[in-house]
Amino acid sequence: MNIISAKSKKELLYAGTASTVRVLLKQAGIVETPIEKNKEIPELILESFDWVGPTVFFASTLITQNPDIVDKTIIAISDYLQEWFKGIPKQERNAQLDIVAETKTGSYKGIHYEGDVEGLKQLPKIIRSLHDER
Amino acid sequence: MSGKLTTFNKVFNNIVQNNVKFLYFTRAIEFQKQAVADFESLLKKTSYMKKALIKQKQEKLSNELLSLENLLSAYISELQMYVYLKEDDMNRAWGSLVDAQFALRTAFQADDIVLKYRGEEYWQKLELIEKSFFPHQTFDSIEAKVESSICSICRSEYGTCDHVVGKPYMGEICYRELKKMEFKGLSILVKTPASKHNRITQISDNGYMRDILTWRIAKASKD
Numbered sequence: 603m604n605i606i607s608a609k610s611k612k613e614l615l616y617a618g619t620a621s622t623v624r625v626l627l628k629q630a631g632i633v634e635t636p637i638e639k640n641k642e643i644p645e646l647i648l649e650s651f652d653w654v655g656p657t658v659f660f661a662s663t664l665i666t667q668n669p670d671i672v673d674k675t676i677i678a679i680s681d682y683l684q685e686w687f688k689g690i691p692k693q694e695r696n697a698q699l700d701i702v703a704e705t706k707t708g709s710y711k712g713i714h715y716e717g718d719v720e721g722l723k724q725l726p727k728i729i730r731s732l733h734d735e736r
Numbered sequence: 737m738s739g740k741l742t743t744f745n746k747v748f749n750n751i752v753q754n755n756v757k758f759l760y761f762t763r764a765i766e767f768q769k770q771a772v773a774d775f776e777s778l779l780k781k782t783s784y785m786k787k788a789l790i791k792q793k794q795e796k797l798s799n800e801l802l803s804l805e806n807l808l809s810a811y812i813s814e815l816q817m818y819v820y821l822k823e824d825d826m827n828r829a830w831g832s833l834v835d836a837q838f839a840l841r842t843a844f845q846a847d848d849i850v851l852k853y854r855g856e857e858y859w860q861k862l863e864l865i866e867k868s869f870f871p872h873q874t875f876d877s878i879e880a881k882v883e884s885s886i887c888s889i890c891r892s893e894y895g896t897c898d899h900v901v902g903k904p905y906m907g908e909i910c911y912r913e914l915k916k917m918e919f920k921g922l923s924i925l926v927k928t929p930a931s932k933h934n935r936i937t938q939i940s941d942n943g944y945m946r947d948i949l950t951w952r953i954a955k956a957s958k959d
Contacts, residue, residue: 615881621895629898644883647914651928686902689844689855691863694928 614638618647620656623679630678632671651690653683655699662704665733672726680722687719695719703732711735737792744785748804751778752811752853759814765822768815775815779808790907798907799847806843807850810836814862821869826949827937830870834932837862846904871948874936875929884916 608614627634637643648654664671679699687695699715699722711732715725751774757763758771786801813836820829840859843850885894888911894901899910929935938945938954945954 618882621885622900624895625898625900644881646920647880647882647917648877650877650930682900682903685845689841689859690928691859696928 617656657700799904803846809839879920885912
C-alpha cells in the first residue's frame with residue numbers, strides 16, 4: 603500500500619484488503635508471490651465503504667508467458683467487488699487499486715485506479731499497453 | 737422440511753404485509769410499537785428456521801433466511817426511528833436509521849431474495865429519510881494497523897482459509913475479528929464511512945456547544 607512512500611521495511615503496510623485479494627487470487631488459480639517471507643507486514647484498515655485494494659505487481663515474464671493472468675486477476679477482484687458493493691448506492695461505490703507493471707525493457711510503470719467496479723474492466727488493456735511501453 | 741418452509745413463507749409474507757403499512761412517519765406510535773413487537777417475534781421464527789436449514793446443510797436457503805433476518809432488522813430499526821423521532825430523542829433516531837441502513841446492506845450481501853421485497857426501493861427510501869429528516873452529517877473514521885485477525889466463519893487466521901469478508905457462508909456473513917492491532921489514533925473525515933454512527937455530534941457556536949441534530953445547547957464551550 604505504501605511501498606513508494608515507506609522509508610524502511612518497518613514502515614511497510616499492506617492495504618487492509620490484501621489478505622482478501624490473496625484468497626481471491628488463490629481461488630482463481632493464480633499463484634501470487636508475496637514480497638515478504640513470513641506474514642510480517644501488517645495491514646492498514648480504514649473504516650470506510652470505499653474499497654481500497656493493495657498494490658498488484660505484474661512482472662514482465664509473467665505477462666509474456668501467461669497473458670491471461672492480467673484478465674484473470676482483474677476479473678477475480680471485480681467479481682468479488684460486485685458482491686461486496688451490494689446494498690451500496692451505485693454513485694457511492696468507489697474502488698481503488700494500484701498496479702505496477704514491468705515493461706519489456708525492465709522499467710516499472712504504475713497506475714492508480716479510482717472509480718466504479720465497471721471501470722476496472724478497462725485495466726487489463728491498460729496494463730498490457732504499459733508492458734509494451736519502452 | 738419443504739412443508740415447514742412453505743408454511744413459514746406464508747406466515748412470513750403475511751406478517752410483513754400486515755406491518756409494512758406502519759413504516760411511515762404519520763402512522764400512530766402505538767401501532768408502530770406493536771409492529772416492532774410483531775417483527776421481533778417473526779425475527780425469532782426466522783432465526784429458528786434458519787438454524788434448522790443450517791443443520792441440513794442447505795446453504796442457499798440459509799443465506800436467503802439470513803437476508804430476510806436482516807430485512808426484518810431493517811424494518812424494526814426504521815420503526816424505532818419513527819418512535820424516537822416522535823419522542824424527541826433525535827440522537828437515538830439517527831442511530832436507528834443507521835442500523836436500518838446497515839441491516840439492509842447485509843440483507844443484500846446475504847442473498848438477492850431481498851429484491852423480491854423491493855430492497856432497492858427500500859434502500860432509496862432510507863437514503864431519502866437520511867437527507868430529508870436529518871441535517872448533513874460529518875463522519876469520521878478509524879485507521880488501525882492490524883497484525884492478526886480471525887475469520888468469523890472458521891476461526892482460522894484470516895487469509896489462510898477460503899472465506900472472504902462480506903460473502904455469506906451457510907447463513908452467516910464473513911467478517912474479520914481483529915486480534916492484534918494498534919489504533920493509529922487518526923480520525924479522518926470520510927464521505928462513505930463504514931459506520932455512520934461515527935459522526936461529529938456537537939459544534940461550537942458563540943461559546944456554546946450545540947447538538948448538531950437538534951441545535952439545542954448541549955453545554956458551555958471550553959473555547
